[in-house]
Amino acid sequence: MNIFCFGISHHTANVEVRERFAIPDSALADSLMRLAQIRSVEEGVLLSTCNRTEFYIVSSDSQLAVEPLIHDFYGPVETTEFQHLFRLPANPTIRHLFRVASGLESMVVGETEIFGQVKRAYEIAAKSGTTGRVLNRLFQKAFHVGKHVRSSTAITRGSVSVGSVAVDLAQQIFGNLAGSKIMVLGAGETSERTARSFQSRGAKQLFVSNRSYDKAVALAEAMGGRAIRFDDWEEEFRDLDILVSSTAAPHAVVTRAKIEPILRMRRDRPLFIIDLAIPRDVEPTVHELDDVYVYDLDSLRAIADRTIETRKKEMDGCDSLIEKHVCDFEVWLNRASERIIQPAAIERTQT
Protein backbone atom coordinates (compact mmCIF):
# COMPACT_ATOMS: atom_id res chain seq x y z
CA MET A 1 0.00 0.00 0.00
CA ASN A 2 1.88 3.06 -1.28
CA ILE A 3 0.54 6.60 -1.33
CA PHE A 4 2.04 8.99 -3.78
CA CYS A 5 1.16 12.08 -5.71
CA PHE A 6 2.28 13.46 -9.04
CA GLY A 7 1.24 16.36 -11.23
CA ILE A 8 2.00 19.96 -12.03
CA SER A 9 1.28 23.21 -10.31
CA HIS A 10 1.97 26.92 -10.67
CA HIS A 11 5.22 26.25 -8.77
CA THR A 12 6.52 23.95 -11.52
CA ALA A 13 4.86 25.08 -14.73
CA ASN A 14 3.65 28.17 -16.51
CA VAL A 15 0.05 28.67 -17.54
CA GLU A 16 0.52 27.17 -21.05
CA VAL A 17 1.79 23.86 -19.63
CA ARG A 18 -0.88 23.87 -16.93
CA GLU A 19 -3.56 24.32 -19.61
CA ARG A 20 -2.16 21.31 -21.47
CA PHE A 21 -2.48 19.07 -18.40
CA ALA A 22 -5.76 20.46 -17.04
CA ILE A 23 -8.72 18.09 -16.85
CA PRO A 24 -12.09 19.80 -17.19
CA ASP A 25 -14.72 19.07 -14.53
CA SER A 26 -16.89 17.28 -17.08
CA ALA A 27 -14.07 14.81 -17.85
CA LEU A 28 -13.04 14.12 -14.25
CA ALA A 29 -15.29 11.08 -13.71
CA ASP A 30 -14.14 9.44 -16.95
CA SER A 31 -10.49 10.14 -16.12
CA LEU A 32 -10.95 8.55 -12.71
CA MET A 33 -12.43 5.43 -14.29
CA ARG A 34 -9.43 5.20 -16.62
CA LEU A 35 -7.14 5.58 -13.64
CA ALA A 36 -8.96 2.82 -11.79
CA GLN A 37 -8.46 0.46 -14.71
CA ILE A 38 -4.68 0.49 -14.18
CA ARG A 39 -4.02 -2.82 -12.44
CA SER A 40 -1.79 -1.64 -9.58
CA VAL A 41 -3.89 1.45 -8.80
CA GLU A 42 -6.07 0.76 -5.78
CA GLU A 43 -7.40 4.23 -5.10
CA GLY A 44 -7.22 7.59 -6.87
CA VAL A 45 -8.35 11.21 -6.65
CA LEU A 46 -7.80 13.83 -9.35
CA LEU A 47 -7.51 17.47 -8.42
CA SER A 48 -7.60 19.82 -11.38
CA THR A 49 -7.81 23.59 -10.95
CA CYS A 50 -6.39 26.50 -12.93
CA ASN A 51 -3.23 26.35 -10.82
CA ARG A 52 -2.70 22.62 -10.47
CA THR A 53 -3.46 19.17 -11.81
CA GLU A 54 -2.57 16.51 -9.26
CA PHE A 55 -3.09 12.75 -9.08
CA TYR A 56 -3.35 11.26 -5.58
CA ILE A 57 -2.86 7.54 -5.85
CA VAL A 58 -2.72 4.49 -3.60
CA SER A 59 -0.97 1.69 -5.41
CA SER A 60 0.30 -1.81 -4.63
CA ASP A 61 3.30 -1.03 -6.85
CA SER A 62 5.79 1.24 -5.12
CA GLN A 63 7.57 1.83 -8.44
CA LEU A 64 4.46 2.62 -10.50
CA ALA A 65 5.75 4.39 -13.60
CA VAL A 66 4.16 7.76 -14.19
CA GLU A 67 5.22 8.28 -17.82
CA PRO A 68 2.99 5.58 -19.40
CA LEU A 69 0.10 6.79 -17.28
CA ILE A 70 0.60 10.37 -18.51
CA HIS A 71 0.83 9.20 -22.13
CA ASP A 72 -2.35 7.26 -21.59
CA PHE A 73 -4.15 10.32 -20.27
CA TYR A 74 -2.78 13.07 -22.49
CA GLY A 75 -1.48 11.31 -25.60
CA PRO A 76 2.11 11.93 -26.72
CA VAL A 77 3.88 14.19 -24.22
CA GLU A 78 7.14 15.97 -25.03
CA THR A 79 10.18 15.21 -22.87
CA THR A 80 10.42 18.91 -22.03
CA GLU A 81 6.88 18.81 -20.66
CA PHE A 82 7.80 15.94 -18.33
CA GLN A 83 10.31 18.27 -16.70
CA HIS A 84 7.40 20.22 -15.21
CA LEU A 85 5.97 17.19 -13.46
CA PHE A 86 6.65 16.54 -9.80
CA ARG A 87 6.31 13.25 -7.97
CA LEU A 88 6.06 12.94 -4.20
CA PRO A 89 6.43 9.81 -2.06
CA ALA A 90 4.11 8.97 0.86
CA ASN A 91 5.12 11.37 3.62
CA PRO A 92 5.54 14.44 1.38
CA THR A 93 2.24 13.58 -0.34
CA ILE A 94 0.37 13.73 2.97
CA ARG A 95 2.06 17.00 3.88
CA HIS A 96 1.44 18.40 0.38
CA LEU A 97 -2.29 17.63 0.44
CA PHE A 98 -2.67 19.20 3.88
CA ARG A 99 -0.86 22.30 2.65
CA VAL A 100 -2.99 22.45 -0.50
CA ALA A 101 -6.24 22.18 1.51
CA SER A 102 -4.99 24.89 3.87
CA GLY A 103 -4.23 27.26 1.00
CA LEU A 104 -0.47 27.28 1.63
CA GLU A 105 0.34 25.98 -1.84
CA SER A 106 -1.94 28.45 -3.58
CA MET A 107 -0.72 31.26 -5.81
CA VAL A 108 -2.38 33.72 -3.42
CA VAL A 109 -1.37 32.20 -0.10
CA GLY A 110 -4.33 31.61 2.21
CA GLU A 111 -7.07 31.83 -0.44
CA THR A 112 -10.06 29.75 0.51
CA GLU A 113 -11.37 28.66 -2.91
CA ILE A 114 -8.94 25.74 -3.04
CA PHE A 115 -10.59 24.12 -0.02
CA GLY A 116 -13.85 23.81 -1.96
CA GLN A 117 -11.98 22.57 -5.04
CA VAL A 118 -10.26 19.81 -3.05
CA LYS A 119 -13.59 18.87 -1.50
CA ARG A 120 -15.23 18.71 -4.92
CA ALA A 121 -12.40 16.60 -6.35
CA TYR A 122 -12.77 14.17 -3.47
CA GLU A 123 -16.57 14.02 -3.80
CA ILE A 124 -16.33 13.22 -7.52
CA ALA A 125 -13.78 10.47 -6.81
CA ALA A 126 -15.88 9.07 -3.97
CA LYS A 127 -18.95 9.06 -6.22
CA SER A 128 -16.96 7.32 -8.96
CA GLY A 129 -15.88 4.66 -6.48
CA THR A 130 -12.16 5.31 -6.86
CA THR A 131 -11.54 6.15 -3.21
CA GLY A 132 -10.99 3.55 -0.52
CA ARG A 133 -10.00 3.34 3.09
CA VAL A 134 -6.71 5.24 2.71
CA LEU A 135 -7.74 8.15 0.51
CA ASN A 136 -11.05 8.52 2.33
CA ARG A 137 -9.15 8.90 5.56
CA LEU A 138 -6.46 11.12 3.99
CA PHE A 139 -8.91 13.57 2.43
CA GLN A 140 -11.17 13.71 5.49
CA LYS A 141 -8.07 14.48 7.51
CA ALA A 142 -7.05 17.13 4.95
CA PHE A 143 -10.42 18.90 5.36
CA HIS A 144 -10.01 18.81 9.12
CA VAL A 145 -6.46 20.20 8.82
CA GLY A 146 -7.61 22.92 6.39
CA LYS A 147 -10.30 24.06 8.83
CA HIS A 148 -7.92 23.87 11.79
CA VAL A 149 -5.23 25.94 10.05
CA ARG A 150 -7.73 28.58 8.89
CA SER A 151 -9.41 28.93 12.27
CA SER A 152 -6.23 28.92 14.38
CA THR A 153 -3.99 31.20 12.33
CA ALA A 154 -4.22 34.46 10.41
CA ILE A 155 -3.49 32.76 7.08
CA THR A 156 -6.83 33.77 5.53
CA ARG A 157 -7.02 37.13 7.24
CA GLY A 158 -7.48 40.31 5.24
CA SER A 159 -7.79 40.83 1.52
CA VAL A 160 -5.15 40.77 -1.15
CA SER A 161 -6.82 42.72 -3.94
CA VAL A 162 -7.56 46.45 -4.05
CA GLY A 163 -11.30 45.88 -4.56
CA SER A 164 -11.62 43.42 -1.67
CA VAL A 165 -9.61 45.68 0.66
CA ALA A 166 -12.00 48.55 -0.16
CA VAL A 167 -15.03 46.36 0.60
CA ASP A 168 -13.45 45.08 3.85
CA LEU A 169 -12.85 48.65 4.98
CA ALA A 170 -16.42 49.61 4.07
CA GLN A 171 -17.73 46.73 6.17
CA GLN A 172 -15.63 47.87 9.12
CA ILE A 173 -17.16 51.32 8.76
CA PHE A 174 -20.81 50.51 8.02
CA GLY A 175 -21.22 46.87 9.05
CA ASN A 176 -23.92 45.45 6.81
CA LEU A 177 -23.60 47.01 3.35
CA ALA A 178 -27.20 46.22 2.38
CA GLY A 179 -28.39 49.57 3.67
CA SER A 180 -25.47 51.60 2.32
CA LYS A 181 -25.86 53.98 -0.60
CA ILE A 182 -22.98 53.68 -3.05
CA MET A 183 -22.16 56.02 -5.89
CA VAL A 184 -19.79 55.16 -8.69
CA LEU A 185 -18.26 58.22 -10.31
CA GLY A 186 -16.88 57.29 -13.73
CA ALA A 187 -18.17 54.30 -15.65
CA GLY A 188 -14.85 52.63 -16.41
CA GLU A 189 -13.78 49.03 -15.89
CA THR A 190 -12.13 49.76 -12.52
CA SER A 191 -15.30 51.33 -11.13
CA GLU A 192 -17.39 48.45 -12.37
CA ARG A 193 -15.09 45.85 -10.79
CA THR A 194 -15.12 47.62 -7.43
CA ALA A 195 -18.88 48.15 -7.55
CA ARG A 196 -19.35 44.45 -8.26
CA SER A 197 -17.21 43.63 -5.20
CA PHE A 198 -19.61 45.75 -3.14
CA GLN A 199 -22.61 44.02 -4.66
CA SER A 200 -21.12 40.61 -3.88
CA ARG A 201 -21.12 41.63 -0.19
CA GLY A 202 -24.76 42.68 -0.16
CA ALA A 203 -24.77 46.31 -1.38
CA LYS A 204 -28.10 47.09 -3.04
CA GLN A 205 -28.41 50.83 -3.58
CA LEU A 206 -26.09 51.78 -6.40
CA PHE A 207 -25.86 55.04 -8.36
CA VAL A 208 -23.67 55.61 -11.41
CA SER A 209 -22.59 59.00 -12.68
CA ASN A 210 -20.38 59.68 -15.67
CA ARG A 211 -19.59 62.53 -18.03
CA SER A 212 -21.09 60.46 -20.82
CA TYR A 213 -24.61 59.84 -19.54
CA ASP A 214 -25.13 56.92 -21.94
CA LYS A 215 -22.21 55.05 -20.39
CA ALA A 216 -23.62 55.73 -16.93
CA VAL A 217 -26.98 54.32 -18.01
CA ALA A 218 -25.33 51.24 -19.53
CA LEU A 219 -23.33 50.49 -16.37
CA ALA A 220 -26.29 51.25 -14.10
CA GLU A 221 -28.45 48.83 -16.06
CA ALA A 222 -25.77 46.16 -15.99
CA MET A 223 -25.42 46.54 -12.23
CA GLY A 224 -29.09 47.01 -11.41
CA GLY A 225 -28.45 50.58 -10.22
CA ARG A 226 -29.60 54.08 -11.17
CA ALA A 227 -27.83 56.49 -13.52
CA ILE A 228 -27.31 60.12 -12.53
CA ARG A 229 -26.24 62.98 -14.79
CA PHE A 230 -22.71 64.17 -14.01
CA ASP A 231 -23.92 67.69 -13.21
CA ASP A 232 -26.31 66.29 -10.58
CA TRP A 233 -24.02 63.94 -8.63
CA GLU A 234 -23.37 66.46 -5.87
CA GLU A 235 -27.11 66.58 -5.07
CA GLU A 236 -27.07 62.86 -4.24
CA PHE A 237 -24.07 63.31 -2.00
CA ARG A 238 -26.10 64.23 1.07
CA ASP A 239 -27.41 60.69 1.63
CA LEU A 240 -24.37 58.88 0.30
CA ASP A 241 -22.31 56.39 2.33
CA ILE A 242 -19.66 55.25 -0.14
CA LEU A 243 -18.21 56.99 -3.18
CA VAL A 244 -16.11 55.04 -5.68
CA SER A 245 -14.40 57.56 -7.92
CA SER A 246 -12.54 56.64 -11.05
CA THR A 247 -12.95 59.37 -13.62
CA ALA A 248 -10.44 60.37 -16.28
CA ALA A 249 -10.56 64.00 -15.15
CA PRO A 250 -7.14 65.71 -15.14
CA HIS A 251 -7.99 67.55 -11.90
CA ALA A 252 -9.68 66.84 -8.56
CA VAL A 253 -13.43 66.31 -8.97
CA VAL A 254 -14.20 65.97 -5.25
CA THR A 255 -12.80 69.01 -3.46
CA ARG A 256 -12.94 70.08 0.18
CA ALA A 257 -14.79 73.26 -0.81
CA LYS A 258 -17.52 71.16 -2.46
CA ILE A 259 -17.78 68.53 0.27
CA GLU A 260 -17.66 70.63 3.44
CA PRO A 261 -21.05 72.35 3.05
CA ILE A 262 -22.72 69.03 2.12
CA LEU A 263 -21.22 67.28 5.17
CA ARG A 264 -22.87 69.81 7.48
CA MET A 265 -26.26 68.66 6.17
CA ARG A 266 -25.54 64.95 6.69
CA ARG A 267 -26.80 63.29 9.86
CA ASP A 268 -23.39 62.32 11.21
CA ARG A 269 -22.95 59.19 9.11
CA PRO A 270 -19.41 58.48 8.00
CA LEU A 271 -18.47 58.94 4.37
CA PHE A 272 -16.08 56.48 2.76
CA ILE A 273 -14.42 57.62 -0.46
CA ILE A 274 -12.44 55.22 -2.64
CA ASP A 275 -10.34 57.14 -5.14
CA LEU A 276 -9.17 54.75 -7.85
CA ALA A 277 -8.27 57.43 -10.39
CA ILE A 278 -4.83 58.53 -11.55
CA PRO A 279 -4.47 61.49 -11.30
CA ARG A 280 -6.54 61.41 -8.12
CA ASP A 281 -10.17 62.58 -8.21
CA VAL A 282 -10.27 63.56 -4.56
CA GLU A 283 -8.37 66.42 -2.99
CA PRO A 284 -6.08 64.96 -0.27
CA THR A 285 -7.33 67.42 2.39
CA VAL A 286 -10.84 65.87 2.21
CA HIS A 287 -9.45 63.02 4.36
CA GLU A 288 -8.83 65.52 7.19
CA LEU A 289 -12.57 66.22 7.56
CA ASP A 290 -14.40 64.59 10.48
CA ASP A 291 -16.22 61.34 9.62
CA VAL A 292 -14.66 61.25 6.12
CA TYR A 293 -12.21 58.51 5.13
CA VAL A 294 -10.47 58.75 1.77
CA TYR A 295 -8.46 55.81 0.44
CA ASP A 296 -6.59 56.06 -2.84
CA LEU A 297 -4.99 53.32 -4.91
CA ASP A 298 -1.67 53.50 -3.06
CA SER A 299 -3.20 53.20 0.40
CA LEU A 300 -5.40 50.27 -0.65
CA ARG A 301 -2.46 48.52 -2.35
CA ALA A 302 -0.31 49.06 0.78
CA ILE A 303 -2.94 47.29 2.92
CA ALA A 304 -3.18 44.42 0.42
CA ASP A 305 0.63 44.08 0.40
CA ARG A 306 0.74 44.03 4.19
CA THR A 307 -1.86 41.24 4.19
CA ILE A 308 0.30 39.18 1.82
CA GLU A 309 3.30 39.73 4.09
CA THR A 310 1.30 38.75 7.18
CA ARG A 311 0.10 35.59 5.49
CA LYS A 312 3.66 34.65 4.52
CA LYS A 313 4.78 35.16 8.11
CA GLU A 314 1.96 32.92 9.28
CA MET A 315 3.17 30.06 7.10
CA ASP A 316 5.69 28.76 9.66
CA GLY A 317 2.97 28.50 12.28
CA CYS A 318 0.70 26.74 9.78
CA ASP A 319 3.45 24.27 8.88
CA SER A 320 4.03 23.29 12.49
CA LEU A 321 0.30 22.69 12.92
CA ILE A 322 0.27 20.61 9.75
CA GLU A 323 3.32 18.61 10.85
CA LYS A 324 1.45 17.28 13.88
CA HIS A 325 -1.38 16.09 11.66
CA VAL A 326 1.10 14.50 9.23
CA CYS A 327 2.60 12.49 12.11
CA ASP A 328 -0.88 11.44 13.28
CA PHE A 329 -1.79 10.27 9.81
CA GLU A 330 1.47 8.37 9.39
CA VAL A 331 0.83 6.50 12.64
CA TRP A 332 -2.62 5.54 11.38
CA LEU A 333 -1.24 4.56 7.96
CA ASN A 334 1.46 2.33 9.47
CA ARG A 335 -1.09 0.56 11.66
CA ALA A 336 -3.42 0.13 8.70
CA SER A 337 -0.55 -1.33 6.59
CA GLU A 338 0.38 -3.77 9.39
CA ARG A 339 -3.22 -4.95 9.58
CA ILE A 340 -3.15 -5.70 5.86
CA ILE A 341 0.28 -7.40 5.92
CA GLN A 342 -0.33 -9.59 8.97
CA PRO A 343 -3.29 -11.61 7.60
CA ALA A 344 -1.42 -11.98 4.31
CA ALA A 345 1.63 -13.36 6.16
CA ILE A 346 -0.54 -15.80 8.13
CA GLU A 347 -2.15 -16.94 4.90
CA ARG A 348 1.29 -17.56 3.31
CA THR A 349 2.51 -19.62 6.32
CA GLN A 350 -0.67 -21.69 6.25
CA THR A 351 -0.24 -22.54 2.58
Add this chain to the structure above:
Amino acid sequence: MSWSGRFWVELALVCYLLGFGYSVYSLATNRFLTPRMTFLAICAGFLFTTIFLFDRGHAIGRCPITNRFEVLVFMTWSMVLIYLVIGSTYRLSLMGAFTAPVASALLFLAISLPPDDAATIKIKVNPWLEAHTSFSMVACGAFALACIAGVMYLIQEQQLKTRNPSSIFFRLPPITALSVANSRLLWLGFALYTVGLTTGFLIGQRIDWMQAIWSIAVWCVYGGILFARVRHAVAAKWVATLSIVAFSLLLSTFWGIRFISDRPSF
Protein backbone atom coordinates in the same frame (compact mmCIF):
# COMPACT_ATOMS: atom_id res chain seq x y z
CA MET B 1 -17.36 41.93 55.94
CA SER B 2 -17.38 38.17 56.23
CA TRP B 3 -14.64 36.09 54.66
CA SER B 4 -17.16 34.28 52.45
CA GLY B 5 -18.47 37.64 51.19
CA ARG B 6 -15.04 38.74 50.02
CA PHE B 7 -14.42 35.27 48.62
CA TRP B 8 -17.17 35.68 45.98
CA VAL B 9 -15.73 39.02 44.94
CA GLU B 10 -12.21 37.57 44.74
CA LEU B 11 -13.56 34.73 42.63
CA ALA B 12 -15.27 37.25 40.32
CA LEU B 13 -11.99 39.17 40.05
CA VAL B 14 -10.18 35.98 39.00
CA CYS B 15 -12.85 35.37 36.31
CA TYR B 16 -12.57 38.90 34.90
CA LEU B 17 -8.76 38.65 34.92
CA LEU B 18 -8.96 35.33 33.08
CA GLY B 19 -11.30 36.87 30.49
CA PHE B 20 -8.97 39.82 30.08
CA GLY B 21 -5.88 37.61 29.89
CA TYR B 22 -7.49 35.41 27.27
CA SER B 23 -8.39 38.44 25.12
CA VAL B 24 -4.88 39.88 25.44
CA TYR B 25 -3.34 36.52 24.47
CA SER B 26 -5.71 36.25 21.52
CA LEU B 27 -4.88 39.74 20.26
CA ALA B 28 -1.14 39.60 21.01
CA THR B 29 -0.59 36.28 19.26
CA ASN B 30 -2.93 37.24 16.42
CA ARG B 31 -4.67 33.93 16.99
CA PHE B 32 -8.36 33.77 16.33
CA LEU B 33 -9.54 32.37 19.58
CA THR B 34 -13.22 32.43 20.21
CA PRO B 35 -14.51 35.51 22.10
CA ARG B 36 -16.97 33.10 23.75
CA MET B 37 -14.30 32.26 26.36
CA THR B 38 -14.07 35.90 27.42
CA PHE B 39 -17.87 36.07 27.42
CA LEU B 40 -18.12 32.97 29.62
CA ALA B 41 -15.49 34.31 32.03
CA ILE B 42 -17.44 37.57 32.31
CA CYS B 43 -20.71 35.64 32.86
CA ALA B 44 -19.04 33.67 35.67
CA GLY B 45 -17.69 36.88 37.23
CA PHE B 46 -21.15 38.41 37.00
CA LEU B 47 -22.66 35.36 38.71
CA PHE B 48 -20.20 35.57 41.62
CA THR B 49 -20.78 39.31 42.16
CA THR B 50 -24.54 38.64 42.03
CA ILE B 51 -24.15 35.97 44.75
CA PHE B 52 -22.15 38.43 46.86
CA LEU B 53 -24.69 41.25 46.42
CA PHE B 54 -27.62 38.89 47.09
CA ASP B 55 -26.01 37.51 50.27
CA ARG B 56 -25.02 40.94 51.47
CA GLY B 57 -28.42 42.46 50.66
CA HIS B 58 -30.11 39.59 52.48
CA ALA B 59 -27.87 40.11 55.53
CA ILE B 60 -28.43 43.84 55.86
CA GLY B 61 -31.99 43.90 54.51
CA ARG B 62 -31.34 46.63 51.93
CA CYS B 63 -29.54 47.36 48.69
CA PRO B 64 -25.87 46.58 49.45
CA ILE B 65 -24.35 50.01 48.81
CA THR B 66 -23.40 50.87 52.36
CA ASN B 67 -19.62 51.28 52.03
CA ARG B 68 -16.92 51.87 49.43
CA PHE B 69 -16.34 48.14 48.92
CA GLU B 70 -19.99 47.51 48.15
CA VAL B 71 -20.28 50.61 45.96
CA LEU B 72 -17.41 49.41 43.77
CA VAL B 73 -18.82 45.88 43.55
CA PHE B 74 -22.28 47.22 42.73
CA MET B 75 -20.85 49.56 40.07
CA THR B 76 -18.95 46.66 38.49
CA TRP B 77 -22.07 44.48 38.63
CA SER B 78 -24.14 47.23 36.93
CA MET B 79 -21.56 47.73 34.19
CA VAL B 80 -21.32 44.02 33.44
CA LEU B 81 -25.12 43.67 33.52
CA ILE B 82 -25.42 46.35 30.84
CA TYR B 83 -22.58 44.76 28.88
CA LEU B 84 -24.38 41.42 28.90
CA VAL B 85 -27.55 43.08 27.60
CA ILE B 86 -25.95 45.46 25.13
CA GLY B 87 -23.20 43.06 24.04
CA SER B 88 -25.63 40.52 22.72
CA THR B 89 -27.95 43.17 21.30
CA TYR B 90 -25.34 44.79 19.14
CA ARG B 91 -23.12 41.72 18.78
CA LEU B 92 -20.22 43.76 20.10
CA SER B 93 -18.48 40.66 21.30
CA LEU B 94 -15.02 42.17 21.53
CA MET B 95 -16.46 44.70 23.95
CA GLY B 96 -15.86 41.93 26.50
CA ALA B 97 -12.13 42.30 25.95
CA PHE B 98 -12.47 45.93 26.99
CA THR B 99 -15.07 45.40 29.74
CA ALA B 100 -13.09 42.68 31.54
CA PRO B 101 -10.08 44.91 32.43
CA VAL B 102 -12.33 47.72 33.71
CA ALA B 103 -14.30 45.22 35.83
CA SER B 104 -11.02 43.74 37.09
CA ALA B 105 -9.64 47.17 37.98
CA LEU B 106 -12.79 48.16 39.90
CA LEU B 107 -12.89 44.87 41.85
CA PHE B 108 -9.15 45.02 42.51
CA LEU B 109 -9.63 48.51 43.89
CA ALA B 110 -12.52 47.24 46.05
CA ILE B 111 -10.43 44.39 47.46
CA SER B 112 -7.43 46.66 48.07
CA LEU B 113 -9.47 49.07 50.19
CA PRO B 114 -9.10 48.81 53.98
CA PRO B 115 -12.05 46.91 55.44
CA ASP B 116 -15.02 49.10 56.33
CA ASP B 117 -17.07 48.62 59.42
CA ALA B 118 -20.03 47.53 57.43
CA ALA B 119 -23.40 47.33 59.07
CA THR B 120 -24.57 43.79 59.47
CA ILE B 121 -27.78 44.49 61.31
CA LYS B 122 -31.00 45.14 59.50
CA ILE B 123 -31.95 48.81 59.53
CA LYS B 124 -35.12 50.63 58.54
CA VAL B 125 -35.16 50.97 54.78
CA ASN B 126 -35.87 54.28 53.05
CA PRO B 127 -37.18 53.29 49.58
CA TRP B 128 -36.23 56.67 48.06
CA LEU B 129 -32.67 56.30 49.29
CA GLU B 130 -32.56 52.76 47.90
CA ALA B 131 -33.88 53.94 44.53
CA HIS B 132 -31.51 56.91 44.49
CA THR B 133 -28.36 54.87 45.15
CA SER B 134 -29.22 51.90 42.94
CA PHE B 135 -30.35 53.97 39.93
CA SER B 136 -27.28 56.18 40.25
CA MET B 137 -24.95 53.17 40.39
CA VAL B 138 -26.56 51.44 37.40
CA ALA B 139 -26.29 54.76 35.53
CA CYS B 140 -22.56 54.81 36.35
CA GLY B 141 -22.35 51.31 34.87
CA ALA B 142 -23.93 52.57 31.64
CA PHE B 143 -21.58 55.57 31.55
CA ALA B 144 -18.63 53.20 32.09
CA LEU B 145 -19.73 51.11 29.13
CA ALA B 146 -20.28 54.25 27.01
CA CYS B 147 -16.69 55.16 27.88
CA ILE B 148 -15.52 51.70 26.73
CA ALA B 149 -17.49 52.01 23.46
CA GLY B 150 -15.88 55.45 23.07
CA VAL B 151 -12.39 53.99 23.47
CA MET B 152 -13.18 51.33 20.87
CA TYR B 153 -14.60 53.99 18.52
CA LEU B 154 -11.45 56.11 18.80
CA ILE B 155 -9.23 53.09 18.09
CA GLN B 156 -11.21 52.41 14.89
CA GLU B 157 -11.22 56.10 13.93
CA GLN B 158 -7.46 56.39 14.46
CA GLN B 159 -6.77 53.30 12.36
CA LEU B 160 -8.98 54.54 9.53
CA LYS B 161 -7.46 58.02 9.55
CA THR B 162 -3.87 56.77 9.54
CA ARG B 163 -4.80 54.33 6.71
CA ASN B 164 -2.88 51.71 8.59
CA PRO B 165 -5.42 49.21 9.91
CA SER B 166 -3.89 46.52 12.13
CA SER B 167 -5.35 43.14 13.01
CA ILE B 168 -7.38 44.63 15.88
CA PHE B 169 -9.19 46.90 13.39
CA PHE B 170 -10.83 43.95 11.66
CA ARG B 171 -11.79 42.35 14.97
CA LEU B 172 -13.49 45.37 16.47
CA PRO B 173 -17.12 46.12 15.59
CA PRO B 174 -17.87 48.53 12.72
CA ILE B 175 -17.33 52.18 13.60
CA THR B 176 -21.00 53.10 12.99
CA ALA B 177 -22.16 50.32 15.37
CA LEU B 178 -19.79 51.67 18.02
CA SER B 179 -21.06 55.18 17.50
CA VAL B 180 -24.68 54.00 17.90
CA ALA B 181 -23.77 51.92 20.98
CA ASN B 182 -21.93 54.89 22.50
CA SER B 183 -24.96 57.16 21.99
CA ARG B 184 -27.50 54.65 23.27
CA LEU B 185 -25.43 53.90 26.36
CA LEU B 186 -25.14 57.62 27.06
CA TRP B 187 -28.93 57.96 26.72
CA LEU B 188 -29.51 54.93 28.96
CA GLY B 189 -27.08 56.21 31.58
CA PHE B 190 -28.55 59.70 31.40
CA ALA B 191 -32.13 58.42 31.85
CA LEU B 192 -31.15 56.24 34.84
CA TYR B 193 -29.07 59.03 36.33
CA THR B 194 -31.99 61.45 35.99
CA VAL B 195 -34.23 59.03 37.92
CA GLY B 196 -31.47 58.58 40.53
CA LEU B 197 -31.00 62.33 40.86
CA THR B 198 -34.73 63.02 41.15
CA THR B 199 -35.27 60.36 43.80
CA GLY B 200 -32.29 61.80 45.69
CA PHE B 201 -34.34 64.93 46.39
CA LEU B 202 -37.22 62.79 47.73
CA ILE B 203 -35.20 60.98 50.42
CA GLY B 204 -36.55 63.34 53.06
CA GLN B 205 -33.24 64.03 54.77
CA ARG B 206 -31.25 67.26 54.88
CA ILE B 207 -29.73 67.89 51.45
CA ASP B 208 -25.95 67.85 51.30
CA TRP B 209 -25.46 70.70 48.85
CA MET B 210 -21.86 69.77 48.00
CA GLN B 211 -23.00 66.35 46.80
CA ALA B 212 -26.11 67.79 45.18
CA ILE B 213 -24.14 70.37 43.16
CA TRP B 214 -21.67 67.70 42.07
CA SER B 215 -24.49 65.37 41.02
CA ILE B 216 -26.22 68.15 39.06
CA ALA B 217 -22.89 69.05 37.43
CA VAL B 218 -22.47 65.43 36.27
CA TRP B 219 -26.06 65.48 34.94
CA CYS B 220 -25.31 68.74 33.07
CA VAL B 221 -22.07 67.35 31.55
CA TYR B 222 -23.83 64.26 30.16
CA GLY B 223 -26.87 66.33 29.17
CA GLY B 224 -24.58 68.70 27.28
CA ILE B 225 -22.91 65.82 25.41
CA LEU B 226 -26.29 64.40 24.39
CA PHE B 227 -27.62 67.81 23.41
CA ALA B 228 -24.60 68.33 21.15
CA ARG B 229 -25.18 64.87 19.71
CA VAL B 230 -28.86 65.51 18.99
CA ARG B 231 -28.12 68.86 17.35
CA HIS B 232 -25.29 67.31 15.30
CA ALA B 233 -23.07 70.08 16.62
CA VAL B 234 -20.13 67.70 17.13
CA ALA B 235 -18.84 64.72 15.16
CA ALA B 236 -19.15 61.18 16.53
CA LYS B 237 -15.41 61.27 17.29
CA TRP B 238 -15.92 64.14 19.74
CA VAL B 239 -18.91 62.47 21.39
CA ALA B 240 -16.72 59.40 21.97
CA THR B 241 -13.92 61.57 23.37
CA LEU B 242 -16.31 63.48 25.63
CA SER B 243 -17.85 60.26 26.98
CA ILE B 244 -14.35 59.12 28.01
CA VAL B 245 -13.48 62.49 29.56
CA ALA B 246 -16.84 62.70 31.38
CA PHE B 247 -16.53 59.21 32.89
CA SER B 248 -12.92 59.83 33.93
CA LEU B 249 -14.02 63.04 35.68
CA LEU B 250 -16.95 61.22 37.29
CA LEU B 251 -14.70 58.49 38.66
CA SER B 252 -11.94 60.80 39.80
CA THR B 253 -14.27 63.24 41.61
CA PHE B 254 -16.62 60.57 43.01
CA TRP B 255 -14.56 59.82 46.13
CA GLY B 256 -13.22 63.33 46.54
CA ILE B 257 -16.63 64.92 46.70
CA ARG B 258 -17.74 62.46 49.36
CA PHE B 259 -14.57 63.16 51.32
CA ILE B 260 -15.10 66.93 51.40
CA SER B 261 -18.89 66.84 51.74
CA ASP B 262 -20.32 67.55 55.19
CA ARG B 263 -22.19 64.22 55.34
CA PRO B 264 -20.06 61.48 53.77
CA SER B 265 -22.36 58.58 53.07
CA PHE B 266 -23.30 56.09 50.41
